[in-house]
Amino acid sequence: MAKIIVVTSGKGGVGKTTTSASFAVGLATRGYKTAVIDFDIGLRNLDLIMGCERRVVYDFVNVIRGEANLNQALIRDKHAKELFILPASQTRDKDALTLEGVGNVLDELSKTFDFIVCDSPAGIERGAQLAMYFADSAIVVTNPEVSSVRDSDRMLGLLSSKTKRAEEGKGQISEHLLLTRYCPKRVTKGEMLSLADINEILAIPLLGVIPESQAVLRASNAGVPVVIDSESDAGQAYADAVGRFLGEEVPFRFLQEKSHWIKRLFSFKEKEAV
Amino acid sequence: MSIKNVFGRISQHFRRQDETAKVAKERLQIIISHERVQRDQPDYLAAMQRDLLDVIARYVNINKDDVRVELERQEGCSVLELNVVLPQQ
Numbered sequence: 001m002a003k004i005i006v007v008t009s010g011k012g013g014v015g016k017t018t019t020s021a022s023f024a025v026g027l028a029t030r031g032y033k034t035a036v037i038d039f040d041i042g043l044r045n046l047d048l049i050m051g052c053e054r055r056v057v058y059d060f061v062n063v064i065r066g067e068a069n070l071n072q073a074l075i076r077d078k079h080a081k082e083l084f085i086l087p088a089s090q091t092r093d094k095d096a097l098t099l100e101g102v103g104n105v106l107d108e109l110s111k112t113f114d115f116i117v118c119d120s121p122a123g124i125e126r127g128a129q130l131a132m133y134f135a136d137s138a139i140v141v142t143n144p145e146v147s148s149v150r151d152s153d154r155m156l157g158l159l160s161s162k163t164k165r166a167e168e169g170k171g172q173i174s175e176h177l178l179l180t181r182y183c184p185k186r187v188t189k190g191e192m193l194s195l196a197d198i199n200e201i202l203a204i205p206l207l208g209v210i211p212e213s214q215a216v217l218r219a220s221n222a223g224v225p226v227v228i229d230s231e232s233d234a235g236q237a238y239a240d241a242v243g244r245f246l247g248e249e250v251p252f253r254f255l256q257e258k259s260h261w262i263k264r265l266f267s268f269k270e271k272e273a274v
Numbered sequence: 275m276s277i278k279n280v281f282g283r284i285s286q287h288f289r290r291q292d293e294t295a296k297v298a299k300e301r302l303q304i305i306i307s308h309e310r311v312q313r314d315q316p317d318y319l320a321a322m323q324r325d326l327l328d329v330i331a332r333y334v335n336i337n338k339d340d341v342r343v344e345l346e347r348q349e350g351c352s353v354l355e356l357n358v359v360l361p362q363q
């Protein structure tokens with residue numbers, strides 16, 4: 001039985017697809033057979049971030065409609081051996097995803113996969129609700145910004161009532177906070193909500209903090225999920241988060257600003273003076 | 275006063291106007307706690323509040339913000355609390 005993970009946020013553009021891609025690669029490189037599904041019907045993008053856009057033949061909706069079978073639609077990832085991508089369809093038909101269809105696809109994948117990562121669309125409409133409905137775990141992607149935090153809280157409300165687990169009384173799905181685009185420097189200046197602030201407000205376990213990083217744009221330009229750039233801060237932060245998800249104890253990094261050389265110089269002088 | 279303190283003081287001076295994170299946190303705490311209460315309430319509550327308001331407005335001159343309906347869950351039962359601020363004669 002696979003563990004189904006939904007990557008969700010309510011608010012758009014906060015880093016769900018970036019996270020889904022890196023998380024899926026992270027799980028697969030550790031040897032877990034992983035599938036990552038793009039639920040953003042009509043706005044397919046996971047394929048670009050994963051660098052497989054030119055290999056898309058069939059998609060999620062084709063499988064649901066019986067126009068292709070799963071094996072025809074799944075794309076084998078070129079970075080990680082155990083990873084497969086199920087792309088979203090570009091149809092404008094809002095009702096292309098059905099509860100039954102999604103359930104069947106997840107059931108079938110569950111037979112052979114260890115993890116299924118569901119990249120949710122923004123908002124609280126059908127696509128977002130179906131992405132979370134069958135989940136065992138949720139990664140709530142949040143930016144340190146008022147509307148994102150509020151939307152995350154909204155999503156937590158939906159996660160606790162509008163999932164299969166909640167409806168069948170099979171216990172809460174496990175919720176994890178992933179804070180992304182974090183700028184320690186702006187936090188020090190008092191310009192940005194801090195990790196502590198957001199933790200206090202949302203009050204769910206913290207999975208990771210991904211710094212605002214230039215490596216993310218570079219990664220999406222190249223179609224190589226940022227976690228593969230193991231030199232980069234964001235890549236390392238994603239790898240840490242995957243470790244924590246798997247139950248490892250990994251210390252948090254990138255929470256402090258890199259001090260400016262002038263400051264470092266002064267603190268050095270002061271130490272000498274003592 | 276060490277040179278680092280001087281440095282800190284100067285940058286603090288320029289910084290103050292930017293400390294908006296505190297405001298953000300306070301606003302979020304208020305709106306989220308409000309929304310969490312609403313979230314746990316049944317859907318009919320808002321409609322009931324409207325109806326109650328209509329009935330009361332037939333007898334006294336009140337406005338929308340003067341009526342508050344809350345459902346508080348206690349062990350074994352729920353308590354419907356109705357707060358109406360009546361205008362002084």
Ligand SMILES: Nc1ncnc2c1ncn2[C@@H]1O[C@H](COP(=O)(O)OP(=O)(O)OP(=O)(O)O)[C@@H](O)[C@H]1O
Nearest residue numbers: 012013014015016017018122181211212213216217
């Ligand atoms: N840690 C980061 N540092 C810098 N930029 C980032 C970071 N994370 C995400 N981004 C950028 O933010 C933008 C949105 O990212 P992404 O597409 O992953 O968000 P999304 O939540 O999937 O959006 P949508 O709601 O439209 O599906 C992208 O341009 C991405 O490069």
Ligand SMILES: [Mg+2]
Nearest residue numbers: 016017040045
């Ligand atoms: Mg996306």
